[in-house]
Amino acid sequence: MSGSKPGVHIPIMVDEVVEALKAKEGGMFLDCTFGSGGHTRAILDASPDAWVVALDRDVRAIKRGESWAAEYGERLELIHTPFAELEDRVSFRGFDGILADLGMSTDQLKEGRGFSFVDEGPLDMRMDESRGMSAQEFVNTAPEREIYVALAEGGVGQNARSIAHALVSSRPFESAKQLAEVVKQSQLGKRGESRVHPATVVFQALRMKVNDEIGQLEHFLQAVPKVAKKGARFAVITFHSIEDKIVTNRMRSWESAGSYPASWRGARTEVRIGHVLNKKSIVPSDDEIERNPASRSARLRVMEFEKDFSK
Ligand SMILES: C[S@@+](CC[C@H](N)C(=O)[O-])C[C@H]1O[C@@H](n2cnc3c(N)ncnc32)[C@H](O)[C@@H]1O
Incomplete structure (x- = not known):
């Protein structure tokens, strides 16, 4: 891998993604x-006829990419935008392959932006620091009930209420580390205590709230069929069951324009527009998990569009 500042994030299931997107055949891809940029590079390197339009809502990711993008010339275009706004920000229609590798990168985790609970610095957690409310502002000002709802919706199970209470009683917070410590103390001896730091899911929930990750994903999934051409592949890597369920249900709805489980979230499609390629999710090999433990909860889901809504 050449280039000046590749970042420290190790891309997940790269070969599986290249295969799923049929990148070796070339074409126009949307990352x-x-x-x-690990997946983008792998797509560009898979074929001299592969072109990539790549989006990220984090300006630091885009800047890092700009330091090596020139080596691919016109084959790589970088756009700073949240993917929910892709219809407005990307003019091309009819991509051959679309990829979303959800969540945060190891670079973000290590930049002292409050994503990690060892961070002594401010509890920010915004992927785009130019928009919205930081996690610090949220936990320091929101009513207890709102914090509880954010924790519950973000996957903090039975302890969401007691954690929300502990947070409100201990604020103001100035650092991620301080918040992690309060969560830990509040959960000592509680049911459900596990080897995993209790702040892990709390941090995930706050990050999801501050970045509106579910809203972003739902808007994004509505836009995807409109920029895909017939035969296009769509690959998504998820890291927890909340987002995996949303992706799976939406893919199923594209496959069968019929009856859905009552718990299904999102709009119905009137016609079948594609089919799911892997009924079971693709997961990293034991070897990959050993090399890159951050990959352990990743699941890859792939579908193929059968209709062209892009024209
Ligand atoms: C898991 S990392 C992707 C890593 C990448 N595939 C690679 O190989 O280096 C997720 C990236 O998606 C970005 N991101 C998360 N949500 C986003 C959204 N709604 N819109 C655009 N970018 C988003 C994050 O800022 C982060 O840089």
């Missing part, structure tokens, strides 16, 4: 979560 909606550029990050450190």
Whole structure:
């Protein structure tokens, strides 16, 4: 891998993604979560006829990419935008392959932006620091009930209420580390205590709230069929069951314009527009998990569009 500042993030299931997108055949690809560009590079390197439009809502990711993008010339275009706004920000229609590798990158985790609970610095957690409310502002000002709802919706199970209470009683917070410590103390001896730091899911929930990750994903999934051409592949890597369920349900709805489980979230499509390629999710090999433990909860889902809505 050449280039000046590739970032520290290790891309996940790269070979599986290249295969899923049929990148070796070349074409126009949309990488909606550029990050450190590992998947984008793999797509560009898979064929001299592969072109990539890459998006990221984090300006630091885009800047990092700009330091090496020139080596691919016109084959790589970088755009700073949240993927929910892709219809307005990307003029091309009819992509051959679309990728979303959800969540945050290792670079973001290590930049002292409050994503990690060892961060002594401010509890920010915004992927785009130019928009919205930081996690610090949220936990320091929101009513307890709102914090509880954010924790519950973000996957903090039975302890969401007691954690929300502990946070409100201990604020103001100035650092991620301080918040992690309060969560830990509040959960000592509680049911459900595990080897995983109790702040892990709390941090995930706050990050999801501050970045409106579910809203972003739902808007994004509505836009995807409109920029895909017939035969296009769509690959998504998720890291937890909340987003995996949303992706799976939406893919199923594209496959069968019929009856859905009552818990299904989102709009119905009237006609079948594609089919799911892997009924079970693709997961990293044991070897990959050993090399890159951050990959352990990743799941790759792939579908193929059968209709062209892009024209
Ligand atoms: C897991 S990393 C992607 C890593 C990348 N595939 C690679 O190989 O380096 C996720 C990236 O997606 C970006 N991201 C997350 N949500 C986003 C959204 N709604 N719109 C655009 N980018 C987003 C994050 O800023 C982060 O850089």
